Amino acid sequence: MIPLLVQGLSIEYRASQTVNKAVNAVSFSVDSGEVVGLVGESGSGKSTAILGVLGLTRRGGYITGGDVLIEGRSTTHLREEEWRQVRGARIGLITQNPRASLNPVMRVGPQIMKVYQAHNKADNSEARARALSLLRAVGINDPERRFFAFPHELSGGMAQRAVIAMALSCSPRVLIADEPTSGLDVTIRAQVLDDLRRVVSSSGSSLLLVTQDLGIVANYCDRVYMMHVGEIVEEAGVDAFFNTPAHPATAALMAAHLKELRPRLALRGFPIDGRRLPSGCWLHPRCPFAEAADGCFERHPPPYEVEPGHWSRCHRYREVIAVGQDQLQPGEQDRGFSSDAPDLLPSHHVEN
């Protein structure tokens, strides 16, 4: 049974005059025990998509299509009460900014207790014991004292651990982490992520890791989905993702880290506006590979299978791979990715 299967999820934001298609027929899956990365530039619809997985939208947002199967059960026709029993209990969400996702006037421990008690018939002492053991499990030292701390009394890393503890409180099968470390000190990131991976694997859950940090992807993920303008443009195992990037958006993300790649692979101009999608491939106005002869300007690319388990929505994925291979000369790779998180990226991911 696949813990999380998303099929063709579409979400749009409606304003009085415009419609912004933030998520367009996105499909992905998270297998049990897997750590899956969801990568994409800011505004590519990652956060909207994962809220949509939980049946939630922000103000003005509407889910216009698709289905989310949680542990094999369709959620299309769930009523609001049924959804509430899914959220938090079957799927946990770790939100982006830990300090902001805790209620500022409520002590941390009771907040965790409340989530646990919302889904389990537990008296206060049982819930308290659960919250304390969770705080200990996510690596908070002196949990008895932190239990009574207000969120503003916690450091960023502590707050993130508390949020992780809250998401884990009902042992969900799938945990979604929305840029869990973006607000943290670089030195704390690895610790928090290691603890996150440890508690996820020890509880037998799967993890969907939303991030922009390639170092994190390389070190923690088994598979990666690349998102661009609300669309999954590339799916690959983590080795293929780094060694043979097959979509210009992915290649450009690599180029952002590798100086040598930049002249050939960097995207031009500004992010595509979801309210005015271009014809053909949605990346073509920015794409250094776009060719009229290949239909980049007219035909929207279907997912091409590059190799088993590796898909790319690019008419010219062969050229992209070729240029990437060409530029990735041996000896040049070790330098890459280091600007951001030097200790996170093992060199073997880019070597062969």
Add this chain to the structure above:
Amino acid sequence: MAAQFEIQQEVAHGYLGSTEQNPLPPSSLFHRLVYVLRHSWMLRITLPISVAALFLAAFGPTISPISLVSATSAVDVPPSLNHLFGTDPSGLDVFWRVLAAPRIDVTIAIASTLLSVVIGSMIGLVTSFFRGPAAEFVMRTSDLVQAFPLFVLAIIFVVMTGRSYANIILIISLLNIPIYLRLIRSEVLSLRTRTFVEAAYANGDHGLSIAFRHVLPNAIAPALAQAPVTLGYSILVIAGLSFIGAGVQPPTPEWGSMIATGANGIIIGQWWPSVFPGVVLSITVFSFAAMGEALQTAVFRR
């Protein structure tokens, strides 16, 4: 941190006029409250007066050694040792009646303020957390109420419904509800899009529970800080209603009606039956208002 520190210094030395320096800027709301209480000379004066008014509301009529309502022959006696504030045209002792008046004035004000805080907060919370046509209707109705001068509206309602205590309490609270509706609304509208509300939804909490347990505790502080101001102003409205004869009737001890009783005598030099209740009324209202201001300083300057 530096900005917060400057703000606290401003609290201490600017508006509140303190001379002391405290090098440790307080962080939580409770600590800010204690800080403001300790550093404001305004509060050192007004807090005891407000407490005294509350004490008199509880015990005012019972501490009087003489009858407060039975007329005597000693009419219009000027202030003396026997009658500290003199006596009024019916021979009633002004001093003891002034001390007994909070039983009516402050009690009604407290009841109506409590009612308006509770009802205003509830309506404000629900209508701004769950928005819709009904919420818009409530807001426009409250606009309508606020468009009229409060006192004039109070007179009209009292004339329409009769001047029982219950009616006066209900009318004053009704007129104050829009203030709390707005205060709560402004907070809730910004809170409802905050990440921890989104996180609560993502954790499977339901809307009403989020509104009351996550949003309300974060939104209530400004409304609570406004309450003493409303309390003082409500006393003024009750006294005003009684002054024009629409509120509490003589001989029940009440500041507004006492001022009215003595008003005729001022022109012939008998100032004491009006001036003493008037001065005490002013001091009381001012004290509550100043206390509210200081509380608001603690709540809003963060």
